[in-house]
Every structure is written in structure tokens, then in C-alpha cells.
Amino acid sequence: MDLKLADKTALVTAASRGLGFATAKAFAGEGARVFLCSRSGPALLHAVERIQNETGNALVYGIVADVSLSADIEELFAQIQAVVPGIDILINNAGGPPAGAFDGVDDELWQRAFSLSLMSVVRLTRLSLPHMRQQMWGRIVNFTSSSVKQPIENLILSNTFRTGVAGLSKSLALELAKYNILVNVLGPGKISTDRVAELDKIRAVHTGESEQQVKHQSESAIPLGRYGSPEEFAAMAVFLGSAANGYITGQTVLVDGGLVRSL
Ligand SMILES: NC(=O)c1ccc[n+]([C@@H]2O[C@H](COP(=O)([O-])OP(=O)(O)OC[C@H]3O[C@@H](n4cnc5c(N)ncnc54)[C@H](OP(=O)(O)O)[C@@H]3O)[C@@H](O)[C@H]2O)c1
Incomplete structure (x- = not known):
């Protein structure tokens, strides 16, 4: 299948390792220009070099940014726009909030998880939209968790904010369909x-x-x-974020090996 990514630019956040890394590498392997971010400069540099070497795609860039911080997201976009007019594909990923049950979580932890898991998606989407709207094409894939279908024990912060991302994504899918901007949620089970x-x-x-x-x-x-393997997860992220996906929007897709039993 031709994913038609050769002339596209993707931003994959939180991508120095794990699901973000595998997804950035898969986009690069399909010929897209890819921007990656994470908080650690050395880890990011290593990730960029690995992707360039393993895919043969030189159009891979790393920018240090903490997606829980508004100022970092603005700087990230300023640096991207020094290279390209904007991004075509936004893959919203972030580190997971800390584990814990309700009694162990104070206001400070709630606020931090809100910034990390929900506001990062809001802010990154906001800055991506002008270019996507102007060109009448865009793909947004928001990484969450299987907890959007079935809450996971001892992960109260994740269970709460990821369902917020699912609600946001469905709403955005409806608002943005007229611009041919497709918005989906991808939930890993155990990768x-x-x-x-x-x-x-x-x-x-x-x-x-x-x-x-x-x-x-x-x-x-x-x-x-x-x-599952990160590559198995990334395959679906790249499909949903590609031009080969022309008609799937507002969906939550789980890559979970059948873990969640709900319909
Ligand atoms: N793996 C699974 O099966 C699974 C299941 C359910 C949900 N999830 C969720 O999916 C997301 C990715 O999971 P993963 O397994 O790939 O995690 P991981 O292996 O821990 O990797 C996390 C990545 O995020 C980056 N990162 C963390 N906080 C960041 C921040 N504030 N700003 C920018 N980058 C940040 C890290 O790099 P730096 O340290 O350099 O910032 C790293 O590259 C997490 O939210 C996780 O909770 C994963």
C-alpha cells in the first residue's frame, strides 16, 4: 500500500524512545519529513541519528521540548516553522503520568497530569491547525491508552485525562472534518x-x-x-496519520492484542 507520505511533514512528540520513537521511525521509513521532540537533548540526538541511519532518510530533526510546558511548545513550533511552513501530521504523545490511586494524588499531581496529558494535546493541536486548515489537509493522532475503554487499576491520573483526550478528539473530528483534517485516538494495551x-x-x-x-x-x-511490539503499534499510527487514511475520523482504535473485552 502506498501511504503517500513522501511530501508530508510529521511531528511526533515524546519520541526519543518507546511508542513515539517507533512511530517517528516508521514515518521516516515511509519517506516523510519528521520532527521529534523530547526533554532530553542527548537521548533525542541519539534517536534522530538512529532513525536517519536505519531508514536512510536525512529529513529527521530533533527539537528539545517538554510538552507539559506552554512556552516549550511555542518554541518547538517556532523552530519547526524556521524549516517548513507547518506540519501536515501531528502525533500527540507524552510520557505517562505517575501511577497511583485516588487517595495518593494531591492537587499538585492533578495539575501536572492535566498539563502533561491533556493541555499538551490542546496546545500542540492549536498551533498545528492554521497550516492544516489553510491547506485543507491534516491528520492528528492522539496516543492515549486502553484505559479510554476500560480504566486500569492504580492509574487514576491516566484514566481521568486520557478519557478527556478521547472526548476532545471526537469533538475536534466533528469540528475539523470540513477542512479534511482527520482526528483519531490510538490506545496501546501492553506494548x-x-x-x-x-x-x-x-x-x-x-x-x-x-x-x-x-x-x-x-x-x-x-x-x-x-x-505487543512498538513497531506493531507504530504501523497503525502511521496508517491513521497518512493520506492512505481518507475516511477514518473520530475513532478510538486499540492496539491491545484483544485485551479489552468491550465492543
Ligand atoms: N507502552 C504501553 O503499552 C502503553 C500503554 C498505555 C499507555 N501508554 C502511554 O503511551 C505513552 C508513551 O508510552 P511509552 O511506553 O512509549 O513510554 P516511554 O517508553 O516511557 O517513553 C516516553 C517518551 O516520552 C518522552 N517524554 C516523557 N515526558 C515528556 C514530556 N513532558 N515532554 C516531551 N517528551 C516527554 C520521553 O523522553 P524524555 O525522557 O527525553 O523526555 C520518552 O521519549 C505514555 O503516555 C504511556 O503512558 C503506553
Whole structure:
């Protein structure tokens, strides 16, 4: 399938590793110009070099930015617009908020998770839209979690703000359809990244089991019997963000190996 990405520019946020990295690499592999951001300069530089070397695409740029900060997002767009007029494809990703149940979360943590998980999507979308509207073409894919369909124990912050992103995305899909801007949500179930290893570790500490036992239990609840790979997740992100997707908008798609049982 031709994804028709050769003349497109994508921004993938939070992309020095994990799902963001795999997605940025997949876009670069399809010939798109790709901007990546994350907070750590050295990690980002390493990611950019790896993508350039492994895909042979030199049009890959890293810009240090913390997506929970409004000023960083403005600076990110200023730097992008020094190179191109705007971005065609926005992949909204961010680090996950800390684990915890309701009683362990104070106002400060609620505010931080709001900025990280919801306001980042609002701000990045706002700055992407003028160019997309002007050219009557755009794709926005918001990474969330399978928790948008089924809340996950001990992840109160994620459960709360990711459903906010789902509501925002559906509303935007309706508002932006007339500009041929398609907005979708992509929810990972359990994809093998540092974040999932960290959550397994936290659970092992809670339950007194080994990390291996925790992982084994998680895998046995997944119909496909294993964690997914970042590449399997990225394949759907790139399709939804591409010109090959002409008619899917306002949807929440889970890449979860069948984990969530709801229709
Ligand atoms: N993997 C899964 O199965 C899974 C399941 C459900 C939900 N999710 C969610 O999907 C997202 C990505 O997950 P992942 O597994 O890829 O996580 P990960 O392996 O921990 O990678 C997180 C990436 O985000 C960057 N980052 C973190 N905070 C940032 C910030 N404030 N601004 C800019 N970049 C930031 C990190 O780079 P720096 O440290 O350099 O900033 C890193 O590149 C997370 O929100 C996670 O909670 C993942």
C-alpha cells in the first residue's frame, strides 16, 4: 500500500524512545519529513541519528521540548516553522503520568497530569491547525491508552485525562472534518517499552511477586498471549496519520492484542 507520505511533514512528540520513537521511525521509513521532540537533548540526538541511519532518510530533526510546558511548545513550533511552513501530521504523545490511586494524588499531581496529558494535546493541536486548515489537509493522532475503554487499576491520573483526550478528539473530528483534517485516538494495551517495564516493576513491589511473574500474569490476560511490539503499534499510527487514511475520523482504535473485552 502506498501511504503517500513522501511530501508530508510529521511531528511526533515524546519520541526519543518507546511508542513515539517507533512511530517517528516508521514515518521516516515511509519517506516523510519528521520532527521529534523530547526533554532530553542527548537521548533525542541519539534517536534522530538512529532513525536517519536505519531508514536512510536525512529529513529527521530533533527539537528539545517538554510538552507539559506552554512556552516549550511555542518554541518547538517556532523552530519547526524556521524549516517548513507547518506540519501536515501531528502525533500527540507524552510520557505517562505517575501511577497511583485516588487517595495518593494531591492537587499538585492533578495539575501536572492535566498539563502533561491533556493541555499538551490542546496546545500542540492549536498551533498545528492554521497550516492544516489553510491547506485543507491534516491528520492528528492522539496516543492515549486502553484505559479510554476500560480504566486500569492504580492509574487514576491516566484514566481521568486520557478519557478527556478521547472526548476532545471526537469533538475536534466533528469540528475539523470540513477542512479534511482527520482526528483519531490510538490506545496501546501492553506494548513492550520502558514505561510498561516500569509499571510491571511497581506492581511487583506492591504484590511481592517477581517482575517476571507480573509480566507472565499480564500476558496471560491478553488473548494474543504476549505484549505487543512498538513497531506493531507504530504501523497503525502511521496508517491513521497518512493520506492512505481518507475516511477514518473520530475513532478510538486499540492496539491491545484483544485485551479489552468491550465492543
Ligand atoms: N507502552 C504501553 O503499552 C502503553 C500503554 C498505555 C499507555 N501508554 C502511554 O503511551 C505513552 C508513551 O508510552 P511509552 O511506553 O512509549 O513510554 P516511554 O517508553 O516511557 O517513553 C516516553 C517518551 O516520552 C518522552 N517524554 C516523557 N515526558 C515528556 C514530556 N513532558 N515532554 C516531551 N517528551 C516527554 C520521553 O523522553 P524524555 O525522557 O527525553 O523526555 C520518552 O521519549 C505514555 O503516555 C504511556 O503512558 C503506553
